[in-house]
Amino acid sequence: MSLTLALQTALSGIQANQAALQVAANNIANVNTVGFTRKSVEFEARRIDVTGAGVDISDITRAVDEFLLRQVREQEGTVAALTAREKFLSQIQGIFGTPSSNDTIAAGLTTLNNNFESLALSPESEAARFEAVNEARKLAAQLNQLSGAIQDLRADADQGISLAVAEVTGELQLVENLNIKIAQAVALNQPSGGLRDQRDVALSNISKVLDIRTFEASSGKVAIFTGSGSTLVSEGTTFSLTHTSAAQTDASVAYVRPGDANYPGPIDGIFIGTPDLVNGSNDITTEIIDGELKGLIDVRDTLLPNLQKEIDRLSAVLKTQINTFHNQGTAFPPPATLTGSQTVAATDAFSGTGSARIAVLNQTTGAVVEFVDINLAGLGATATVNDVVTAINAGLTGTPASINASGQLVLQAQSAGQGISINENTSAITVVGGETRGLSHYFGLNDFFQANVNGSDYNSFATARQASSTTALGLTGTLTFRFDGTAGAAVNYAVGDSLEAIAASINGTGALSAQNITATVTDDSGGRRLTITDTDRNNFVISDSGALLSTTSATPDETSLSTVVTINSAIAANSDLISRGQLDITAAVGAVGLSVGDGNIANSMAGVFNTDVSFAGSGGISSTTTTLIRYSSQIIDLQASLAGDARSDLAFNETFLETTTFRAQSESGVNIDEELAGLVALENAFAASSRVLTAVAEMLDELINSVR
DSSP states (O other), X not given: OOHHHHHHHHHHHHHXXXXXXXXXXXXXXTTTOTTOOOEEEEEEEEEETTEEEEEEEEEEEEOOOHHHHHHHHHHHHHHHHHHHHHHHHHHHHHHHOOTTOXXXXXXXXXXXXXXXXXXXXXXXXXXXXXXXXXXXXXXXXXXXXXXXXXXXXXXXXXXXXXXXXHHHHHHHHHHHHHHHHHHXXXXXXXXXXXXXXXXXXXXXXXXXXXXXXXXXXXXXXXXXXXXXXXXXXXXXXXXXXXXXXXXXXXXXXXXXXXXXTTOSOSBOOOEESSOOTTTOTTBOGGGOOSSHHHHHHHIIIIIHHXXXXXXXXXXXXXXXXXXXXXXXXBOSSOOSEEEOSSOOOTTSBOOEESEEEEEEEETXXXXXXXXEEEESGGGOTTOBHHHHHHHHHHHSSSOOEEEOTTSOEEEEXXXXXXXXXXXXXXXXXXXXXXXXXXXXXXXXXXXXXXXXXXXXXXSEEEOOOBSOSSSXXXXXXXXXXXXXXXXXXXXXXXXXXXXXXXXXXXXXXXXXXXXXXXXXEEEETTEEEEEEEETTXXXXXXXXXXXXXXXXXXXXXXXXXXXXXXXXXXXXXXXXXXXXXXXXXXXXXXXXXXXXXXXXXXXXXXXXXXXXXXXXXXXXXXXXXEOXXXXXXHHHHHHHHHHHHHHHHHHHHHHHHHHHHHHHHXXXXXXXXXXXXXXXXXXXXXXXXXXXXXXXXXXXXXHHHHHO
16 A cells, blocks of 8 residues: 555545544534434445545434334324313313312203292292392303303314414425425435434424325425325425414304315315315315314314304203293283294294183283183184284284384283283194294293394204215105295105205205295214205294104204393393293183282293203214203213313323334434444544554655655
8 A cells, every 4th residue: 555545544534533523523412402313424435446545424314213203293293183172172171160060051050940949939029039030140141151162262273273274384385495405415415414304393393283294205305295195295396275264253153164065164274275265176174184283173163063052952942941931921910011032024924723812911910801812723824923913903902912123023011000911822833843832932922031132033944963964864745835925835855865955955946045045954063964044034934744854853043042042131120020920711801810929830940950851962962851950961071071081182192102202212312422432432533543644644754854
C-alpha cells in the first residue's frame, strides 16, 4: 500500500467516525424530542479495484418498526375517538344526574305525582293547588333545560368537527411539503431521516383525527388514503377537507347521508376537495371509522340525538297522558273562558264519533245554567271544525264558540258569574290512524301541559323507529287523507311496499302535493322512520283501513317537544284553574253539575305516573310498556351506563396505547447508555485513525527529508 493511499484511508476513517460522532451527539441531544427516532450510521468499505481504500458512510438510517408505528397510529385514533365520546357523555351525565341523584327528571316526576295525590285528597286546598302547579312548572323547565343542553353540546361537537377538519387539512399540506423535500434528498442521496421524523409526526396527528392508510413510493414520497380508500395525498396532489358548521342545531336538524332522497341535509358533510352537494360523491362522513372525527360524529349524530328522542318521547307521553285527564275535568269555580292550545282553521277536516257535553255553570254554586250535547258522528263524513263551532253555538245562548285571530277555538260564557265546563263523555276525534282524543283534548281547551309555540299536533305525523326503510312491511290497506271538507285523497299500500315505497306513493299523489303534504324517510337511532308533514303547517287527518299506522306506532311528530313543553300559561298564572273535579253528565239544568270537593280528576292525574303506558322505541330505548317514572329512570340509567362504558373503554385503550407506544419507543427511541457506549467505540476508532494519519504523515516527512 502506498503512503498516499494509507493517508487517504486514515482520513476516510476520521471523516466517517466524525460523522458518526455527530449522529450520536444528535441522538443524545434529541432524547426528549417528540417524534425523534434514533439514527444509525451504516459504514461500507471503500475499494479501489480489489484493494481496500478506507471507509464510506453508505446511509444514515432511522430505527423504525413500521408495523409498530402503524399500530400506534391506529390506537391513537381509537383513543381520540373514545376521548371525544367520553368527554361529551360525562358532560351529559353531569347535566342529567346519576340514578341516585335527587334532582333528576325521575325525581321531578315522583314529586309531581305526590303533589297530585295531595291535591286529590284536598281539592279545595289552595296550597295543594299551588304546589302541584309549581312542581309541574319546575319539571317542564327542567325538560327545557335538558333539551337545550343537548343541542348546545351537539353544536359544540359540530364545531369541533370543523376545527378537526381544519387541523387535518393543515397537516396534509405539511406532509406534501415534506414529501417534496424528502424526494429531493433521496434523489441526491442525502440524509432524510429528520424530514421523515417530521412527516411521521404529521401522520400521527392526522391519524388521531381520521383513520388513514399510507403507502411510501420509491421516491420517498408517501401517499395518504382514508380508511375507506379515498385519496388525501397522492403524487403532487393534496386534497383539503372541508366542513361548514351548522348555523343552528335543534332536534329537527340532522345530517343526511349521500343517497338519501333528502340529501344534502341541514348539517354539512365532511368533504374531500370541492363539496359535491348534489350526489355527495366526495362526502366521507359515513366512511370515517376511527379518530376524533368519528367520536364527534357519533356524539352529534347518534348519542345526543338518541337522548333527545328519549326525552321528547317522555315529554310527549307525559303531556298527552296528563292532558287526557285534565281535559276530562274542570276547575272550581269553572273558568269563564276556555282557549284552545291547538291551532286550527274553520275549514280543517274533523272526524269524530261519540258525544260530548258543554255546559254553562254558575261559578259560585256549580249549578247547571244550560248545556248542549254534541253528536260528533252526526256532523257528517266531511265535517270541518266550523261544523263543531256551529253545533256549539246552536245549542247554547249567544255565540259562545269562535275561532280567534290566532286560530284557537275559544269558548266564552255569555254572562257574568258564569263559567264553561266540558265533559268529554264518549267523544273520540281522530288524530292519526286509530289514535283519538276527546273533544276538549283535541282542541286543547283545558290542557295542563302545552307546547310553547303557536302550532298544532295535527300538521305533522311520524312513525316510530323501524329497522329498515327498504324492507317490505307485509301490510295492505289504504291511507285516507282529509285536509278540509272534501272526501280527501287515498293512498294504497300493498304487501311488498316498504317505508320508502309508501313515501314515494304519498309524494306521487297529486291531491296531496297540491296541499304541500310530503313524506320523508329519515335516520332514527340506527333505524329509519317515516314523517308526513304539511309544509304550510296546515292540519290534516290520516285514517287507515289497514294496520300500517298502528304497526309503525304513528303519532303526532314529537320532535323538539321537550324544548318547548310548558305549563298552560293561564294555569301558571292562576293555580285555581287546575282541574280537580268533573262535570256531572247526568245533572239537569238547575242541578249541581260540579262541587268544590270533587278530586276525581286530580286523582286520575296522580294515577298517570304509575300506570303502564306503551312507549314506542325511541333513541337508545326499545319499545316498552312501563310507567312514566320508570321510563325516565331508564333514560338516566342508560346515560349512566353509556358514560361508564365510555370511561372503561377509554381507560383500557389508553393502557393498550401506552404499551404499544413503549414497544415502538424501545425500537426507535434513544437509549443514553447505548449511545454513550457507542461514543466510546467511535472515539477509539477516531483516535486510531488519527494515529494512523499521524504516522503516515511522519513517514512522508522522513521520505521527503531523505530525498533532500
